[in-house]
Amino acid sequence: MYNGNILEKLCMDQMKRIFKSIPVEAFQRYENELNIIKEGQAEKIYIFLAQIVKYVKQNQLTVYVSGGGYSFIAYLLGITEINPLKPHYYCAECREIEWTPQVTDGYDLNKKQCRKCGRMKIGNGHDIPLIDKKIIGAQYSIQVLQRDYETMIQYINNISLSLKMEMEMERKVNSTWFVFPGHQCPKIIIEMSRRCTIMENYYRTTGERWECIPMYNSEVYPLFGHMESNECLLRGLKIGVPRSFSELMIVNGFGLTIGYDKYILSPDNTRRKIMKKEFIICTEDLIKVLSFYCVLQKDIEKLTDSFKINSNLEKVSSILSKYELPEYAIEFCLLPLGPFYIKAQMVENSVWSYREAWCKEIWNRRRHVY
Numbered sequence: 279m280y281n282g283n284i285l286e287k288l289c290m291d292q293m294k295r296i297f298k299s300i301p302v303e304a305f306q307r308y309e310n311e312l313n314i315i316k317e318g319q320a321e322k323i324y325i326f327l328a329q330i331v332k333y334v335k336q337n338q339l340t341v342y343v344s345g346g347g348y349s350f351i352a353y354l355l356g357i358t359e360i361n362p363l364k365p366h367y368y369c370a371e372c373r374e375i376e377w378t379p380q381v382t383d384g385y386d387l388n389k390k391q392c393r394k395c396g397r398m399k400i401g402n403g404h405d406i407p408l409i410d411k412k413i414i415g416a417q418y419s420i421q422v423l424q425r426d427y428e429t430m431i432q433y434i435n436n437i438s439l440s441l442k443m444e445m446e447m448e449r450k451v452n453s454t455w456f457v458f459p460g461h462q463c464p465k466i467i468i469e470m471s472r473r474c475t476i477m478e479n480y481y482r483t484t485g486e487r488w489e490c491i492p493m494y495n496s497e498v499y500p501l502f503g504h505m506e507s508n509e510c511l512l513r514g515l516k517i518g519v520p521r522s523f524s525e526l527m528i529v530n531g532f533g534l535t536i537g538y539d540k541y542i543l544s545p546d547n548t549r550r551k552i553m554k555k556e557f558i559i560c561t562e563d564l565i566k567v568l569s570f571y572c573v574l575q576k577d578i579e580k581l582t583d584s585f586k587i588n589s590n591l592e593k594v595s596s597i598l599s600k601y602e603l604p605e606y607a608i609e610f611c612l613l614p615l616g617p618f619y620i621k622a623q624m625v626e627n628s629v630w631s632y633r634e635a636w637c638k639e640i641w642n643r644r645r646h647v648y
Contacts, residue, residue: 285321285351286312288328292354298373304363307350310408315351322441323458327418327466328355329437339426340478342471342488345418347622348406357418359489360625362406367399383625385493385523400494404625407562421471423478430468473630480637491633493523498632501639502529510534511631523632527624530631531559534619556606560621567607577601581611582618 289308293300315321327346334341335356346352347360365384367376369392376399381387387401422430431447431454438445438456448455453469477488502511503519514533520526558564561582568578577597594611603611 285315285324288325289351289354296354296373297375301375303377304350307363307408308354311349311351314408322443324351324355324357326437326441326443327352327357329441330420330434331356333433339430340423340474340481340488341426341430342421342473342477343418344421344626347404347626348409348620358626360404360406360622360629361402362408362622363403364405365401365403368402369395369397369399371395371397382524383522383527387494388496389494400492404621406621406625407565409562409620417465417467419467419469421469421474423474424470427468427470434466434468476634476637488633491636493629493632495636498635498639499526501635502526502631505635505639507631523628526628526631527621528557528559530627531619531624534623534627535559556604558607558610560619560624562621564607564610567604571601571603571607573601573603 289312293304293308297304315324331343333339343357346358348362349358350362352358353361361384365378365381365387367378367387367390368374372392372394374394378384378387378401381401383405384401384403389398389400391397392399420430434456435445435447437443444459446457446459448457453467456466456468458465480486480488499520499522502515507515510533511530512533514529514531517529517532520529558567564582565578568581573581577600580597581594591612598608598611
């Protein structure tokens with residue numbers, strides 16, 4: 279069977295399992311991504327990644343996958359748990375969704391009872407725009423325990439042979455890179471990770487998988503005010519303790535982006551910016567603001583490409599002077615920032631931060647083991 283047909287069947291079968299009636303928005307996103315993948319001749323890559331996920335689940339390996347959060351097809355295939363659709367409620371019993379335009383992120387939604395079946399609906403969807411080059415030019419990091427490292431490398435080699443895929447392998451310190459011919463194809467990195475040790479400890483003690491930790495417990499957010507955190511998250515917490523998942527993404531974005539501390543005058547000022555949605559935290563936020571104020575596409579590309587260390591601020595200022603932009607957008611664009619992240623990375627980092635907080639604080643107090 280042609281690879282494109284296999285990919286279509288895998289995705290359609292999964293959508294039929296998830297939805298009683300496939301929403302127009304979900305099908306359109308799937309079709310748009312599929313066309314991009316076909317044009318980039320990357321169908322086999324996604325089948326390849328789906329095979330890896332299947333192997334991991336069948337063998338109950340402790341694996342953490344990052345990358346792919348911008349792709350609905352990657353979500354359908356189980357490659358990522360990040361759902362890029364707009365925020366919504368989902369009932370697993372009725373298999374129906376309810377769109378919620380009043381919130382920024384689906385993880386900000388509290389559980390609520392389904393009127394049809396009585397089961398609790400949960401929030402999902404992160405409103406991640408489709409970026410063509412990210413779909414076919416992705417980099418996936420598959421983080422494993424040391425004991426599973428060589429096993430995963432061998433399995434990936436076996437899959438590439440069975441799918442007749444050309445692949446170059448490069449071993450580095452504590453990681454192995456798999457590169458596929460053609461600049462549009464993604465890279466897959468296998469690496470040993472501390473994160474998997476945390477996930478494994480959690481599973482051994484509770485019998486629960488890491489990905490089953492619920493994302494709707496509001497008790498978690500105040501914990502960021504006093505918990506031990508990594509340097510990056512501590513830098514982000516300078517703007518204040520998050521009150522929701524969407525605010526946790528802002529905290530993570532602030533911590534990850536070099537030079538962002540110059541953008542923050544005080545936590546109170548930051549809170550006002552957040553409430554008024556005058557806060558740019560990722561590439562997509564910037565594109566959204568610039569597009570709203572009718573900035574030409576060529577200038578949007580120049581501005582978004584400029585967010586790296588030692589960017590040419592004179593060039594940026596020259597472009598900005600052609601448009602009537604809000605003060606907060608101009609202020610942001612003139613900051614020497616770098617590197618700048620996409621929204622999917624903010625979501626992935628925030629999901630990890632949330633679950634780690636759950637383990638370190640709430641679960642630790644109840645179980646007395648970490």
